[in-house]
Amino acid sequence: MNIIIAGIGKLGDALVEYLVQENHDITIIDTNPVTVDAVVNKYDVFGIVGNGASLPILQEAEVQNAELYIAVTDSDELNLVCCMVAKKAGAQHTIARVRNPEYAKQGAFMRSELGLSMLVNPEYDAAHEISRLLQFPAAAKIEKFARGRVDMVEIALTEGNPLCGLSLKQIGTRFAEQILICAVSRKDDVFIPKGDFVLRADDRISIVASHSNIASLFRTLGITKKKIRSVMIIGGGKIGYYLATRLQKAGGIKVKIIDNNRDTCYELDKLLPKCDIVCADGTDSDVLEEEGIGECDAVVALTGIDEENIIISLIAELNKVDKVVIKVNRSSLNRLLHKLQSESFIAPRYITAANVVRYVRAVSHSSGMSKIHALHKLVGDQLEAMEFIASSDFPGCGVKLKNLNVRKNTLVACMLRNDTLIYANGDAEILPDDRVVVITANEAVSDLRDILE
Amino acid sequence: MNYRMLAYFFGQILRIGGLLMCIPLIVALIYGESQTYLSFIIPIAVQLLGGCLLVRLLPKNSNIYAQEGFVCVALTWILLSAVGALPFFISGCMPNYMDAFFETVSGFTTTGATVLADIEAMPKGILFWRSLTHWIGGMGILVFAMMFLPKTQTKKTSMMHVMRAEVPGPSVGKIVPKVGDTARILYAMYIVLTVAEVLLLLLGGMNLYEAFIHAFGTAGTGGFSCFNSSIAEQSPFLQYVIILFMLLFSVNFNLYYLVFLKKWKEALKSEELKVFLILVAVVVAVITLNIRSQYDTIEHAFRAAAFQTSSIISTTGFVSENFDLWPAMSRILMVVLMFVGACAGSTGGGMKVSRIMILIKDAVRDLGQLAHPRRVKSIRLEGKAVDEQTVNNASTYLQFYVILLVLAVILVAAFDGMDMVSTFTSVVTCLNNVGPGIGEVVGAVGNYSTLSIGSKAVLSFCMLAGRLEVFPMLIIFFPSTWKRA
Structure with a gap:
């Protein structure tokens, strides 16, 4: 698939990283020659220096042959112009990053009227993910499948957790709840565990189950946390705004935003009448304590600097805050964070990049029958969890799973059939129209067929 | 300061004033009051002549800035009152020119304070x-003039500064892009409501002349009646009609435009309107209970309370009961309501409900700021953040308002030496454009004829300051206003 990416910032870089892995032909366009050079040296892509909205540049990039054009420059307006020009010049599909909250509400209009295939908004996606985490504070990470009927949560096993020392089989018999442990990350390794796999402390495990089953499992394990009623957000950028709006809409949650830019504070105050806006340095522990960090149920650190966010999370843990979510831009910090026991961290660009990858896979296999519906990257990008809708021509239909020749490092987790959740044991089978959740370590699975040997 | 533009403006205003004065002349002709013909014809001639001369001065540079806007409004009102007083003076209805001026200012500013003791003896034209004057002053003389300004004029310059200085309320906005069209829409709604009231009053048994007099008094929230006893001897039906219209005219006219555009929900959501109606309801209930024993039926007590409450909060100043005889609690509430006044953008006076809301919210916010110094909180009105400039303006307004009140009270006390209540409420009632005060002299059944000329001048100034929201009247005393830049 021919893909053109205009604008190489954080998101552009993440997109290149993901899409190169999927073996696409990628052309990048950026005005800064140094950036273009760096990306061309790092990945196997073609680079052009110039403006992504200029027709000669687009022709040089052979836009007429491009199946997908992605505009992720700094400016929303430039992205929109890029996509409109590219579309008229022959690109089949266009994706623009639009993150101004004022445009965010007119997504459907812009898609239909401006001919865009997809709008991406990393800040909005990040806020969406954070608000999910705050609704289910015990989990370090939550993904939703099958129209929200199936949750996948990630938890860290601490010393003394009843699950430690048990094999998966034992867990199946000892606990009443229907659950499936589909991935375990131990130190630097990731496993898709079999029945005799024994869990240990410090493992991070991913569990697939219905929402109610997970909730009751957490109760049995004694790791439930009380419902979050007050949230302190440090950093009043776009994510902070989107998050506060979501929390305000959900109701019952008191939100306090701390930002040290006075103009930002006034702007936020106008937009968010019910939130407390505080103008102060959010990395100063005295300030945080005075503003009552100790009484907050959750702290979300969203400043632009990773290190500051980490420091805030340490201050929050010192003050025994129940739930801490921090934004981390640099992926190289991920392993460090596991050491820090910081529970939830999010990287907006990777959330969005995964969304784009899902879209790309769906488009590139539009002829394929069992299209991909959701894609989440798990435990440091080493695993992928995907949701497909099985079509009637899927060769594995009606075959018992134990007889199905599934590829190595791939696991069928569950099926949702007519609103009932079916856990994938050996006797279950995939039927047409099932929503199938698959966990795999193999790359570029874009059709349900790809899971078969 | 663009003097030529000011002069041009005065010319326009004088011409319009001259034409408006033809209406009472016609009334005088109908009733055959030949002794007053001349007292109208002289000022009409003066205005039309002067107006046509001044309009010829049309300057090349027609820019009007904030400063010119304020000065223009203040001087126009003074000029028009000075000319408008001529019929009273020439006809001999009022013994001296100061009385006539006081009465005219009271008319244009929709105060309704009168120096006449025997109103019914006056010629009908007068x-x-x-x-x-109530009806013209209610919506604003200059807003009226804007409808007739030549297109070439309004094309070149925005009259927003003029409109802002004249239309009451903490913040003024146009309702359609053009100032002239905005003025026309405002006056259209004003006329429709006035005509509706005239019809209802006719239905209640008044004759056409009386109906017009009282509709003008209500529409401008002025309060001049053609009866010595004001509304006291009218039927309950007429009293209820007037109650209804007094309240209607104290509502922001922009809301009527929303209703006209069929945006009912938006109009009813107005925070100011809610507060205003709740305030009226509470005060009526309290006063009804408070004065219950003085009246034979509960309906009469309710009607008395409702009439006086609406009359005072709308700053109309019609009188249906002698509220000087009410218990202290009710009288105090009357005085408090005088300060509150009507909604912004209405024809009523006072400090305006929305400005008081801003001031209270500002005070509460500042109190909270002491406890949480880093908190950023803006003041919200009608669901929108009020910008700090408007909040500061409201505070400044209050400061000057209080200073003016204190100075005027001292001056009136020095000139006349009435008792404290009369002195205080006479200033309060004029500054808020209400009309009747509390006490024997200026109360519900009294009038201002016995006051000295000095007091009348001070109170006239207060009425103008109150109607124009203090700033324009003070800016003309600001030396730098008159210096060449």
């Missing part, structure tokens, strides 16, 4: 002019 009384009609007296009430017509």
